[in-house]
Amino acid sequence: MPRFDLFPLVLLALLLAPPLGAQDLGQDLTVATWGGAYEAAQREAVFAPFAEATGQTVTPVQYDGTVAALLDRAGPEGWDVIDMLADQARVACAEGLLLRIDARELPGREALSDFMQPPTRCAIPQNVYARVLAYDERAFPGVKPTRIGDFFDTARFPGKRAVQRGPDGILEWALLAEGVPPEQVYGLLSTDRGLRLAFRRLDTIREDIIWWSDPAEPAEMLADGRAVMAAGFNGRFFDMAVRGAAPLDIVWDGRIIGTEVWAIPAATARPQAARDFLAFALRPAAMARFSEMIPYGPTRRSAFAQIGLNPVTGVPMRVHLPNAPQHGGRALIRDSAWNAHTRDLRQRRFQAWLERAE
Amino acid sequence: MSAASHSKHARPVIRMMILTVTALGVGAAASFAAIAFVELVSMLNSALLVAPRARVQWERLPELVIAATLLVPTLGGLAVGLIHRHLSPERRPLGPPDVIRAVQFHRPLPDARSGLVSTLTAILSLGTGASVGQYGPMVYLGALMGGAVRRLRMGVPNLAGIAISCGVAAAISTAFNAPIAGLVFAHEVVLRHYATQAFAPVTVASATGYVIANVVFERPALFLVEFAGVAHGYEFALFAVMGLLVALAAIGFMRLVLACGPWVAGLIAHPALRPGAAGLAVGLTALALPDVLGIGTETLRFATIEGAFGRGELIVLILAKIALTALCVGAGFSGGVFSPALLIGSLIGALFWTLASGIGGIATSGVAVYAIGAMMAFASAVIGAPLTCILIVFELTRNYDITIAAMVAVVFSNLVSHRLFGRSLFDVQLARRGMDFSQGRDRAHLAALPVRDLLSDAAVVMTPDDSPAEIDAKLAARGWRQAFTLDAEGRLAGVYSPSEGQKPASLIFDDDTSLADAMERMRGFVGDAVPVVARDGGRYLGAVSEADIVTAWLDHVARIREEENAAL
Numbered sequence: 030m031p032r033f034d035l036f037p038l039v040l041l042a043l044l045l046a047p048p049l050g051a052q053d054l055g056q057d058l059t060v061a062t063w064g065g066a067y068e069a070a071q072r073e074a075v076f077a078p079f080a081e082a083t084g085q086t087v088t089p090v091q092y093d094g095t096v097a098a099l100l101d102r103a104g105p106e107g108w109d110v111i112d113m114l115a116d117q118a119r120v121a122c123a124e125g126l127l128l129r130i131d132a133r134e135l136p137g138r139e140a141l142s143d144f145m146q147p148p149t150r151c152a153i154p155q156n157v158y159a160r161v162l163a164y165d166e167r168a169f170p171g172v173k174p175t176r177i178g179d180f181f182d183t184a185r186f187p188g189k190r191a192v193q194r195g196p197d198g199i200l201e202w203a204l205l206a207e208g209v210p211p212e213q214v215y216g217l218l219s220t221d222r223g224l225r226l227a228f229r230r231l232d233t234i235r236e237d238i239i240w241w242s243d244p245a246e247p248a249e250m251l252a253d254g255r256a257v258m259a260a261g262f263n264g265r266f267f268d269m270a271v272r273g274a275a276p277l278d279i280v281w282d283g284r285i286i287g288t289e290v291w292a293i294p295a296a297t298a299r300p301q302a303a304r305d306f307l308a309f310a311l312r313p314a315a316m317a318r319f320s321e322m323i324p325y326g327p328t329r330r331s332a333f334a335q336i337g338l339n340p341v342t343g344v345p346m347r348v349h350l351p352n353a354p355q356h357g358g359r360a361l362i363r364d365s366a367w368n369a370h371t372r373d374l375r376q377r378r379f380q381a382w383l384e385r386a387e
Numbered sequence: 388m389s390a391a392s393h394s395k396h397a398r399p400v401i402r403m404m405i406l407t408v409t410a411l412g413v414g415a416a417a418s419f420a421a422i423a424f425v426e427l428v429s430m431l432n433s434a435l436l437v438a439p440r441a442r443v444q445w446e447r448l449p450e451l452v453i454a455a456t457l458l459v460p461t462l463g464g465l466a467v468g469l470i471h472r473h474l475s476p477e478r479r480p481l482g483p484p485d486v487i488r489a490v491q492f493h494r495p496l497p498d499a500r501s502g503l504v505s506t507l508t509a510i511l512s513l514g515t516g517a518s519v520g521q522y523g524p525m526v527y528l529g530a531l532m533g534g535a536v537r538r539l540r541m542g543v544p545n546l547a548g549i550a551i552s553c554g555v556a557a558a559i560s561t562a563f564n565a566p567i568a569g570l571v572f573a574h575e576v577v578l579r580h581y582a583t584q585a586f587a588p589v590t591v592a593s594a595t596g597y598v599i600a601n602v603v604f605e606r607p608a609l610f611l612v613e614f615a616g617v618a619h620g621y622e623f624a625l626f627a628v629m630g631l632l633v634a635l636a637a638i639g640f641m642r643l644v645l646a647c648g649p650w651v652a653g654l655i656a657h658p659a660l661r662p663g664a665a666g667l668a669v670g671l672t673a674l675a676l677p678d679v680l681g682i683g684t685e686t687l688r689f690a691t692i693e694g695a696f697g698r699g700e701l702i703v704l705i706l707a708k709i710a711l712t713a714l715c716v717g718a719g720f721s722g723g724v725f726s727p728a729l730l731i732g733s734l735i736g737a738l739f740w741t742l743a744s745g746i747g748g749i750a751t752s753g754v755a756v757y758a759i760g761a762m763m764a765f766a767s768a769v770i771g772a773p774l775t776c777i778l779i780v781f782e783l784t785r786n787y788d789i790t791i792a793a794m795v796a797v798v799f800s801n802l803v804s805h806r807l808f809g810r811s812l813f814d815v816q817l818a819r820r821g822m823d824f825s826q827g828r829d830r831a832h833l834a835a836l837p838v839r840d841l842l843s844d845a846a847v848v849m850t851p852d853d854s855p856a857e858i859d860a861k862l863a864a865r866g867w868r869q870a871f872t873l874d875a876e877g878r879l880a881g882v883y884s885p886s887e888g889q890k891p892a893s894l895i896f897d898d899d900t901s902l903a904d905a906m907e908r909m910r911g912f913v914g915d916a917v918p919v920v921a922r923d924g925g926r927y928l929g930a931v932s933e934a935d936i937v938t939a940w941l942d943h944v945a946r947i948r949e950e951e952n953a954a955l
Contacts, residue, residue, distance in 0.1 A: 207692050208613045208755075216685050219443035220677070223685070226695055370444035 056299070057088040058306055061103070062112040064091035066268065066323055071112075074318035075310045082309065085302065096121045103294040109303045115152065115288040116365030122151035128293040128300060135304055136311050143313075143329045145352070146362075152290035153311060154328035156319060159284040159351030159360075160198045163247070163266040166276040168257035176358070177283030178206040180258055181230055183237055188257030191247040194240040196375035197368070198260060198285055201361055203230035205283045211361040219371070228382045251277055267324045267349050271342055282358030286351050288328070288365065326350035397542035399955050405541045406588045406955075410553050413536060414592030417529035417557035418599040424510060424525055425562065428682075431514025435459045437681045456680070457670040463515025464666030467508045467720055468659035477501035478658070480508060480721035482523040483576065483770075484813045486530040486555060488822060490548040490577050492835055496534040502527065508721035516681040517662070518669055518711040522562055523723020529558030530577075545950050549585045552578050556589045557596035559775075565782035566597035572775040576813070579828055584953035610783040612691055612759065617792055618752035625749070626792050629739045629757065630764045630799030636735055637728070637768035637800065638808045640709050644724060645815065647717025658719065665718035669711055679707050683730045690733035690762075691755040698745070701738040705731055724812060728766040736761025759784065760793040764800035771811025773801045829947050833903035833940065838896050839919055841939055842929035846916050849883050851875055859885045871918050871927060879920050879927040896931065897922045902943070905936055 062068050068089055076087040090106060092098040094114060099121055102108065113121065121127050132141060132148045146154045164174050168188055179186050180202060192199055204214050204227055217223035239256050241247050247261030248268065252275035263279060270277040291310060293303045309315060316327035317335035324346060327333060333354065336347050347353050397405065432438040436445060436455040445451050471478050477497050489496045496502060509524030533554030537547040552573040560569030570593040578585055655661050672679050678686040689695035696704070712727040740757035743749050759780060767776035776797050781790040809815040814824050824831045847870035849858045858870050862885065872880045872889055883889045894912050896905060896919045916930035
């Protein structure tokens with residue numbers, strides 16, 4: 030028995046020892062991530078403190094979040110760590126593009142209970158974002174939208190709605206607007222009847238939809254008056270509102286909470302260094318620093334207590350996080366496995382619905 | 388019996404402690420068991436592609452989904468049949484009627500092995516998508532936890548029945564997240580009285596189940612609906628009419644459930660194969676109508692959404708669900724009728740609403756209140772528990788207006804079904820096994836007690852060999868006035884008395900005459916004792932004295948009175 034256990038270790042040592050021993054301290058850690066304000070926040074909250082603590086510098090590279098990019102670029106560009114959407118990580122893990130991570134070692138047995146969502150085989154949740162309904166305060170000086178049903182109520186809240194051209198999120202909202210509780214939304218959307226009902230609800234705002242495909246657009250559409258309500262990501266709306274560019278407000282009811290994970294590409298040459306980085310990035314302090322800069326919530330409960338003001342604007346950040354404990358209303362936790370496995374079906378049905386109109 | 392057991396009673400303080408500990412222990416055990424049950428079923432549903440949420444994720448492989456739809460219920464049924472056949476001493480699924488019988492007649496539940504096997508097959512049945520309910524098996528599982536207390540001799544009167552009721556209350560409280568309904572269900576269906584001695588521990592057990600379900604596991608409420616209130620006064624008349632119509636459907640459903648067992652038995656000789664055949668029927672139907680598969684949580688929700696079903700679709704689905712549930716239960720799948728009743732009822736409510744608002748053109752306050760009212764009206768007719776059903780609506784929806792509306796439908800449905808069918812499916816099933824509660828608990832108890840248990844051999848018997856002089860001497864010695872004369876084969880020939888000679892007996896009991904019948908027939912009877920003869924062949928078995936019958940009757944009535952009025 031011991032012989033079998035030692036063999037791979039010895040092999041690993043032979044393969045990895047010479048380059049590691051010589052270059053470990055000097056070599057950069059390459060982290061694939063999203064770019065923009067998101068990456069800027071990561072640099073300040075995670076990468077710089079990590080370099081300070083360990084002496085290893087982190088080189089961020091930008092990618093588009095797809096599994097295809099991971100497949101093509103991770104090896105040649107030497108990616109060591111990757112920041113992904115949970116459902117993409119699930120697909121990549123199934124295809125063997127990510128290293129397995131033993132949750133008992135990383136984040137560790139005691140830390141596990143602190144996580145609001147459990148780690149999966151290859152990925153550990155690092156922050157959460159939300160797909161939310163935002164509206165232009167100028168469009169509704171009197172009664173304001175408060176619930177997801179108001180997005181579909183063109184009689185009380187007339188005006189254009191900015192919606193992503195795709196089935197993500199809007200079908201869930203359509204059922205929430207029918208009074209379906211969040212826990213049942215995916216179950217109902219899994220049936221033909223549920224999809225039919227969702228598209229029927231979508232029919233009621235068909236004439237009022239203005240489509241977007243770049244996540245930056247919905248906030249811009251609200252700002253320049255092309256739309257009065259928009260479905261989009263909470264961080265973008267926050268940016269627009271904080272910059273003072275437009276008086277936007279977010280309706281937290283019906284928010285769809287998605288998870289961003291850390292994972293290690295199978296192509297990495299330095300798995301141990303990648304694990305060290307993850308251990309650092311998953312500390313509550315690092316999560317809290319990140320959430321102070323950009324309104325993406327931490328995945329560990331203990332991190333909430335440490336979140337204070339945005340270092341630049343002085344805005345208290347807790348209230349702007351999608352999973353802040355004080356938000357009431359309904360919240361739907363995005364089921365990444367379901368989303369990954371039903372993408373084709375929903376896309377097909379969405380396309381058919383679009384064509385029915387034209 | 389009651390006099391004898393009194394002396395063994397523990398002191399009141401001790402009794403109180405025993406009852407409290409029993410309530411907490413049984414409540415917690417039943418609650419954990421119920422949660423484990425639900426989780427296992429839901430895991431199986433996902434793994435075996437019964438749940439829509441799992442099926443849709445394999446949508447790229449339609450052959451796999453079709454194969455699973457056909458094979459999973461069929462093989463599940465086959466497994467259930469074989470397990471019952473070879474592992475269960477009772478060889479059948481157990482359910483609420485067995486619990487009612489054990490509590491009402493102070494008997495032990497069927498053996499624990501049969502109970503555990505029945506729970507296992509219930510998990511299999513529900514997990515593989517049979518059209519049966521989950522609450523019956525959960526009630527039994529809770530009762531099983533309570534039944535274990537019977538083995539401990541604690542010196543508390545009625546402890547066994549109270550412990551079983553605690554388990555039942557906690558199971559319902561956990562399953563529906565409805566502690567008040569759990570408490571009332573245990574009293575309304577199982578205990579059938581409201582003595583403080585039972586009420587207090589059952590309440591504690593129910594609360595324990597609620598705490599475990601809510602505080603420890605944070606399970607969401609089952610059936611939240613948004614409802615602003617009943618818009619028009621005349622809708623209450625509609626609810627009443629709906630209740631009446633739903634009752635007729637429920638009666639049809641219950642008759643079908645009762646008829647299906649013998650029908651399937653006539654069709655398929657081998658009992659182990661019956662559930663498999665029913666499973667295949669479910670699978671075949673589900674190919675065209677996936678809503679019939681399993682518990683149907685999604686379908687239940689759809690019934691509360693306007694326009695989710697077309698009128699024709701509703702009719703087909705209602706008929707299919709009624710037929711398949713009766714078939715599955717009749718064929719021996721392990722599971723209850725309550726969840727299917729909820730589903731069928733809500734679909735009928737949706738249909739009623741479509742007819743009233745669509746064809747009738749009546750303005751209403753939306754489909755949800757009709758679906759929920761009919762759902763509970765149907766279920767209450769089936770389980771015979773109107774109060775429980777009203778409270779379940781209250782606790783599941785947390786909505787006062789919907790509860791008031793459902794209440795009206797529930798009582799009208801109960802009125803009709805009780806009059807035309809019987810108090811509940813359980814009671815009719817029990818009555819067919821000789822335990823008839825339609826005239827009250829006391830009557831049922833006495834009716835279940837055969838007079839042959841009171842036989843004594845003190846009566847003087849006269850065979851053809853005996854001379855009248857010998858018999859006269861024996862009678863005088865024992866202080867009796869009559870002897871029973873037998874023929875050469877030991878059959879009763881008549882009654883002999885020294886003064887009147889031999890005469891035919893004025894009153895004869897059979898070996899299956901009950902105490903209740905005996906009391907009824909002894910009106911105006913004069914004599915020492917009544918002879919009891921075998922129904923087959925007329926052989927004389929012995930005699931019961933009038934005094935013994937009256938004493939037994941008094942003991943039983945006293946015992947029931949004590950049980951129903953016990954404070955501790």
